Amino acid sequence: MQIEFLGTGAGMPSKQRNTSALALKLLEERGTFWLFDCGEAAQHRILHTTLKPKKLEKIFITHLHGDHIFGLPGLLGSRGFLGGTDRLDLYGPAGLAEWIEVTLRISRTHLNYELAVHEVDGGTVFEDETFRVEALPLDHVIPCFGYRIEQKPLPGKLLIDRATEAGVPKGPLLRELKEGRDVELGDGRTVRSADVTGPPQPGFSVAILGDTRFTPNAIELARSADVVVHEATYDRETAHLAGAYGHSTILDAARVAREGGAKALIANHISARFLPEDARKLAEEAEDLFPFVEIAEDLSEFEWKDGQLRRLP
């Protein structure tokens, strides 16, 4: 799983940071990627990545401020042009469906794929055999959500020798067992997957939060998550502004990660006031509270592999 930041700015776009959008790449897991927020020019940023819009499966919107949604219509249209024919699911607060309907109608944008818009207000917003996504309301100036993406436990490792002892021949049956399904041998005996595989492997969990003040629900979403993506619009000096505008400081983000027992924190939604070089200072402010802090940059990418988060070069 990789997290690729398309826009890490707060409010207006600047040359260094575009408006909010991040891609959760699940190419190994599902052969698709999901988008969290879609600020203006998200599709322009995608041009500078290896992301293929036709592989975009789901879009989750945290709240309806322009810097989180104004890139939606253009991307939805382009996904069709670029050969996207599979269904796309779009999740977000009430009002999103009306805006999308009016926008596509007025601009005569005809999608050659099914678009399902789900207006969320909390709880489980998506679930299938391998993933579940929960939403909880946060504390911003308008309704705003955080999302927790959980990969369900993976079947344990296949114990080859045990399987051969049990008479399982090389070939497809081994794959069935590896994927957690019992099999029947030629001689009618049944081999149970659980008997020839190691213990189930825990999946990863990621909390991707929208704009918010420090709030218990953020801690809830971050509960022992492998990665938390939390806004850090303000810093120690400008902390007094955070509350009024419904935002957080880097310290709030660190507290959420710490109290949630998360493994890593990536701070985004960084105000244009902070130039990339200031990012170092921002991280330092948070480190004494929570040591595993990264400051997101546009087009920065992080990979979660073998239980470890590392920043890709």
Next chain:
Amino acid sequence: MQIEFLGTGAGMPSKQRNTSALALKLLEERGTFWLFDCGEAAQHRILHTTLKPKKLEKIFITHLHGDHIFGLPGLLGSRGFLGGTDRLDLYGPAGLAEWIEVTLRISRTHLNYELAVHEVDGGTVFEDETFRVEALPLDHVIPCFGYRIEQKPLPGKLLIDRATEAGVPKGPLLRELKEGRDVELGDGRTVRSADVTGPPQPGFSVAILGDTRFTPNAIELARSADVVVHEATYDRETAHLAGAYGHSTILDAARVAREGGAKALIANHISARFLPEDARKLAEEAEDLFPFVEIAEDLSEFEWKDGQLRRLP
């Protein structure tokens, strides 16, 4: 007057060409600039120019396809943030007002300036003492307009010696006469502006056309214009596609400029199929029909001065 192209592409944005938007800079004439079409990320392109969104006075939309309007909400919002408090007039086809209303409401975008949306269907869409803007319907797949901007005749040059002979003292009275107003001298005599100034100077005229097939109305708008900006989505080889999709070839654009008796043609809305190097070939195709052809590039700028159009370096 300068014309600065922010986006010169057709349909989807590419790395070389953004979606449609161009700035008509009237800084000397009115201290403002006007925008024609506002595709997604127009405000991002503006960051790479000297244009100040608070100086944006008017926006003219040719038609409601996404690649011509999806940059509007973001720019309208940013204009307010960047200290724009003067009224902004937005002109475009029916449906624009509804989309802007719904978009600003749903995204809680509060403008700290007056926004007046005018749904045009042709004729004079704006006029004051110094400028008039006419619109005519073109021939695209949805309602689409072309705009003709005419600068009204400028008062003639002040003939200083003639004014001094008439007893006009140095100072503000000379300025009044220069700007076409008669004055009263200390001794009660009246000096008529027309008597001490040269003949009125003709203003410039520019035709900025939306997506269209070859159409007589385009020629009408281009009638002896100093500059015509016409789309050229297709070329000789792909000409067969033009009609079906409601577009033109570079040859259609050249014919409009020629039959309209215009002085110069700038082709824009260039398909991503044509890389910047191909632009040379595009221009050559048109030159035997109309010699003064330029192919617009993103961030290319043209200046109209002393009756001459030249490309700024």
